[in-house]
Amino acid sequence: MHAVLKIDGISKAYGSIQALKNVSLEIPKGSVFGILGPNGSGKTTLMSIVLDILKADSGSYSWFNEPNHPAERKKIGTLLETPNFYHYLSAVDNLNITHAISGRGSAAAIDEVLEIVKLTERKKSKFSAYSLGMKQRLAIGAALLGNPEILLLDEPTNGLDPVGIAEIRELIIRLAQKGITIIIASHLLDEIEKICSHVAILKKGHLLTTGTVDEVLSNEDIIELSAANLSGLKKCIQDLGGFSSIKALENRIQVFYPFGTANMEALNQHCFNNGITLNLLLHKKKSLETKFFELTND
Ligand code: ATP
Numbered sequence: 001m002h003a004v005l006k007i008d009g010i011s012k013a014y015g016s017i018q019a020l021k022n023v024s025l026e027i028p029k030g031s032v033f034g035i036l037g038p039n040g041s042g043k044t045t046l047m048s049i050v051l052d053i054l055k056a057d058s059g060s061y062s063w064f065n066e067p068n069h070p071a072e073r074k075k076i077g078t079l080l081e082t083p084n085f086y087h088y089l090s091a092v093d094n095l096n097i098t099h100a101i102s103g104r105g106s107a108a109a110i111d112e113v114l115e116i117v118k119l120t121e122r123k124k125s126k127f128s129a130y131s132l133g134m135k136q137r138l139a140i141g142a143a144l145l146g147n148p149e150i151l152l153l154d155e156p157t158n159g160l161d162p163v164g165i166a167e168i169r170e171l172i173i174r175l176a177q178k179g180i181t182i183i184i185a186s187h188l189l190d191e192i193e194k195i196c197s198h199v200a201i202l203k204k205g206h207l208l209t210t211g212t213v214d215e216v217l218s219n220e221d222i223i224e225l226s227a228a229n230l231s232g233l234k235k236c237i238q239d240l241g242g243f244s245s246i247k248a249l250e251n252r253i254q255v256f257y258p259f260g261t262a263n264m265e266a267l268n269q270h271c272f273n274n275g276i277t278l279n280l281l282l283h284k285k286k287s288l289e290t291k292f293f294e295l296t297n298d
Helices: 043-050 091-102 109-116 132-144 162-177 189-195 230-240 264-273 288-296
Strands: 003-014 017-028 032-036 058-063 076-079 150-154 181-186 198-203 206-212 220-227 245-248 253-258 278-285
Touching: 003 043, 017 043, 017 058, 017 181, 017 198, 017 206, 032 043, 032 162, 032 189, 043 058, 043 150, 043 181, 076 132, 091 109, 091 132, 109 132, 109 162, 132 150, 132 162, 162 181, 162 189, 181 189, 220 230, 220 264, 230 245, 230 253, 230 264, 264 278
Parallel strands: 032 181, 032 198, 076 150, 150 181
Antiparallel strands: 003 017, 003 058, 198 206, 220 253, 220 278, 245 253
């Protein structure tokens, strides 16, 4: 896996509030990566840190495997909050100003960007006449100036109605198809599940889980086990039964059980009774409902 962003053990406190606690994750190139968590879970803090807006208390991160290389920063387009567009100016004029101030993109690229975000027909309308969804698409357009390889979006569908949300979703999917790696912070699990290939789930600054959406939101209990005698372990698990499938990995096995049926204690006891000493017993993935429960239940 080629990671465009590696985050390693980042912690950040605001006074007594621990906003992030030892968060590590990797964002694969070409992924649509959702950073999911309820309000206050640390998503914005994490994004601000990797954009150098905030300083972490500890830990590190690197883009493209090159820590803090200024040239690399130009490859990242961001939408952290709705930018301050001029209400009395058109989309074209606003993007011209963004381009002039940021130095990103070119005057010629503005029409291209407006086409991508589907605002060509309304490009001469005043910003104040735009719907919320159009404003948000223009903001994504501004982030696209300079042909970024990565797009970092904080709550891009905030406040939008279902049509507006669907338009942003469709836009994100199209951008991903162009090969742009997209990182989205959101508290809308449903949205993340629809458009993201990968996800990280934060709660109160802790990383609960990360992986592909299929892995993380799988509706099964997945238990990882290992022992010195791997073949003996596999046979032992097979004898116990109750699972849907078993996958042998290099140095461990993964056992899939219907959701809610894995019993770690019984597994451990059964292995022990059969002379197998486990050196790994891990409940790896949980269901969507369980995730929700963890996220919403204090
Ligand atoms: P939201 O979806 O509400 O933006 P979030 O997941 O992005 O939430 P953060 O904004 O990163 O979360 O906040 C994480 C925690 O840090 C929260 O408890 C928040 O109140 C606190 N926090 C964030 N910024 C500051 C600050 N400047 N000073 C003090 N506390 C802060």
